[in-house]
Amino acid sequence: MGCDGGTxxxxxxxxxxxxxxxxxxxxxxLVAQWNYCTLSQEILRRPIVACELGRLYNKDAVIEFLLDKSAEKALGKAASHIKSIKNVTELKLSDNPAWEGDRGSTKGDKHDDLQRARFICPVAGLEMNGRHRFCFLRRCGCVFSERALKEIKAEVCHTCGAAFQEEDVIVLNGTKEDVELLKSRMEERRLRARLEKKTKKPKAAESASKPDVSEGCPGPSRVKAGKAEAPGLEEKAAAGSSAAKAVRPPGAAAKRSIADSEESETYKSLFTTHSSAKRSKEESAHWVTHTSYCF
Structure with a gap:
């Protein structure tokens, strides 16, 4: 049974x-948070995006997640709040000139500095390795260190000049308190967007139900154009409209007869309503033609 031999x-x-x-x-x-995608656990490569909670992703990984939301993916919970590609912002990152990446020795005879970051703050020059707090602006996607935003206070972006508010500043890989604050802001923002969309729908329905009055009643531009083209047309239209007001429905265009107009007889004879265009049965032929004088 063991323990024999004096052990x-x-x-x-x-x-x-x-x-x-x-x-x-x-x-x-820190290396896992700042160098690897939260969704696919692969090394971050451009284009890099960030969600409204401050997590970093590869853009192609987010697109694949949105196209195939299978329940078997265990890492899908990290991106469950991403409903569309509009919920993420593509980041504008500044490269670190001191970062060598894969250009260094791969033989194992060189020390790999894990704290050396690929990106830096374009204002303060701090490396984005997790030792310093970094933020990005939701409207433009520019990334800065929190120290730069506090020391150089401005209402516009330091890089592109786009205006932003305090709600647009999102902390990257923040603490639990930061994530809770960002989550409450995200829910308020989405609720506000839903309410605005609901208020726009009734307005669109009301504008579609109103009749188009501009077709029946010509505007001042049409009346002025008519005066310039044919002088005296307004007087003739007024004479014909007074007789047809009791017959036509409201909003209908006024119809004017050429025979009742004050034009010359030569001009009236061009139309089929003129007396010269009408033929008697004796004058008309017994065959059918396709001219405008066939009655």
């Missing part, structure tokens, strides 16, 4: 105590 077991070999709580390495956690 003496120790207490920790016989009694199983409580397991030690595994502590997460802070350096490894």
């Amino acid at each position: 003496i077991p120790k207490r920790h070999e016989l009694v199983k105590g409580p397991k030690k709580v595994e502590k997460v390495d802070k350096d490894a956690e």
Whole structure:
């Protein structure tokens, strides 16, 4: 049964105590947050986007997630608040000139500095490695360190000059308190957008139900154009409209007869309503033609 030959077991070999709580390495956690996609766990590569809670993603990973929302994906909970591509913002990042990346030695004879970041703050020059708090503007997507935004206070972006408000500043990979604050702002923003969309629908329905009065009643531009083209046309139209007001429905265009107009007889003879265009049965032929004088 063992323990033969004079071996003496120790207490920790016989009694199983409580397991030690595994502590997460802070350096490894920072590297995972700032260098890898939250959704696909792949290395971040341009185009890089961020959600309204301040998490970093690869844009192609977000598009694949929106196209295929299968329940088998365990990492889908990290992006459950992303309903469309409009809920993420493409980031405008400034490259770090001191970052070598894969250009360094791959033989293992060189120390890899995990705190060296690919991107820096374009104002303060701080590296975006998790040691310093970074933010991005939701409207333009420019990324700055929080120190730069506090020291150089302005209402416009330091890079592109776009105006922004305090609600547009989103902290990247913030604490639990930051995430809760950003989540409440996100819900308020989406609720406000839904209410605005609902108020726009009744207005669009009312404008569609109103009759188009401009077709029956010509505007001042049409009347002025008519005066310039044919002088005296307004007087003739007024004479014909007084007789037809009792017959035509409201909003209908006034119809004017050429035979009742004051034009010359030569001009009236061009139309089929003139007396010269009408023929008697004796004058008309017995065959059918396709001219305008066939009655």
